[in-house]
Amino acid sequence: MKNNSYLFFKVLSTELRAKIIDLLYQKPRTVSQITKELQTDQSKISHNLQKLSLCNIVNSKRKGKTKIYSLNKKTILPILDLVNKHFCTLCIKECKAKEEYK
Amino acid sequence: MKNNSYLFFKVLSTELRAKIIDLLYQKPRTVSQITKELQTDQSKISHNLQKLSLCNIVNSKRKGKTKIYSLNKKTILPILDLVNKHFCTLCIKECKAKEEYK
DNA sequence: ACTACATATGATATCTCTTTCATATGAAAA
DNA sequence: TTTTCATATGAAAGAGATATCATATGTAGT
Numbered sequence: 001m002k003n004n005s006y007l008f009f010k011v012l013s014t015e016l017r018a019k020i021i022d023l024l025y026q027k028p029r030t031v032s033q034i035t036k037e038l039q040t041d042q043s044k045i046s047h048n049l050q051k052l053s054l055c056n057i058v059n060s061k062r063k064g065k066t067k068i069y070s071l072n073k074k075t076i077l078p079i080l081d082l083v084n085k086h087f088c089t090l091c092i093k094e095c096k097a098k099e100e101y102k
Numbered sequence: 103m104k105n106n107s108y109l110f111f112k113v114l115s116t117e118l119r120a121k122i123i124d125l126l127y128q129k130p131r132t133v134s135q136i137t138k139e140l141q142t143d144q145s146k147i148s149h150n151l152q153k154l155s156l157c158n159i160v161n162s163k164r165k166g167k168t169k170i171y172s173l174n175k176k177t178i179l180p181i182l183d184l185v186n187k188h189f190c191t192l193c194i195k196e197c198k199a200k201e202e203y204k
Numbered sequence: 205a206c207t208a209c210a211t212a213t214g215a216t217a218t219c220t221c222t223t224t225c226a227t228a229t230g231a232a233a234a
Numbered sequence: 235t236t237t238t239c240a241t242a243t244g245a246a247a248g249a250g251a252t253a254t255c256a257t258a259t260g261t262a263g264t
Contacts, residue, residue: 001127002186006120009185013112014252018103025103031211044253046212065210065261079184083111084104116222133241146223148242167231167240205264212259219252229242234235 011055016040017048021071021080024058028070113157118142119150123173123182126160130172 011017016038023034031049035042049069052058057076060069071077113119118140125136133151137144151171154160159178162171173179 001120001123001182005182005185006115006117009111010115010251013108013115015108016252018108021103032209041254042211043213043255047252050212062261065208067211079181080103080107082181082184083107112221118222134239143224144241145225145243149222152242164231167238169241207264208262210259210261213257215255215257217252217254219250221248221250223248224246226245227243229240231240232238234237 008055011051011057014048016044017052020045020048020052021057021076024069024071025073025080028068030063030066030068032066034069110157113153113159116150118146119154122147122150122154123159123178126171126173127175127182130170132165132168132170134168136171 012021019038020034023029023037029037031042031045034049035045038045049058049060053060053069056072058069059072060067062068114123121140122136125131125139131139133144133147136151137147140147151160151162155162155171158174160171161174162169164170
């Protein structure tokens with residue numbers, strides 16, 4: 001695995017950030033929109049957006065008082081597609097099954 | 103992001119497991135071979151192999167006293183290729199740069 | 205310049221994952 | 235069937251990440 005790509009995976013590895021990515025996949029949103037839709041608090045969202053941002057998974061631009069975050073689709077979509085369409089259905093089913101069985 | 107695919111990323115998200123994957127990418131290996139090559143202890147390797155195994159990232163078969171682990175290439179290679187060849191070089195460079203700058 | 209709203213940031217508490225240590229299980233050989 | 239080597243596993247310790255809370259910064263309107 002190339003040098004530090006595990007860092008990239010780490011950023012993709014929490015439920016909250018997955019949910020944020022899902023929202024931004026639909027359309028760009030402001031911090032407060034995301035906060036409201038995920039029914040959590042603003043600071044948490046900002047912290048997590050920053051991590052996504054550091055790995056270029058999301059982009060942002062100011063618009064007045066707000067800041068609009070969008071998914072860097074060119075970067076992230078191929079990998080999500082691959083994971084979602086191909087092995088992951090199978091793979092995670094297994095995962096879950098085994099975990100539940102535990 | 104599909105249901106629980108973030109769990110899959112989580113398993114790929116540590117340096118040690120990345121190193122294990124690298125070794126198994128070259129060729130299948132026993133637990134003690136991996137342990138020796140990574141100069142760490144056996145229990146740690148076993149624990150981590152188990153996680154990789156739960157997500158079908160690696161397979162294993164007994165051979166006498168030993169157990170040979172191999173990379174489930176069909177499952178994992180496409181995603182690694184994608185990450186390594188395309189955006190990740192760029193992406194992680196950025197990551198690192200920003201982290202170091204901090 | 206002051207106020208209000210939106211977002212970011214730093215410090216610490218909390219939580220989760222990984223490592224460690226001791227021990228158990230499994231397999232082969234004597 | 236006992237001994238030895240290889241691997242697995244459970245519990246507790248340790249490390250690392252995330253959430254929370256308080257506060258700072260940024261922007262616009264007045």
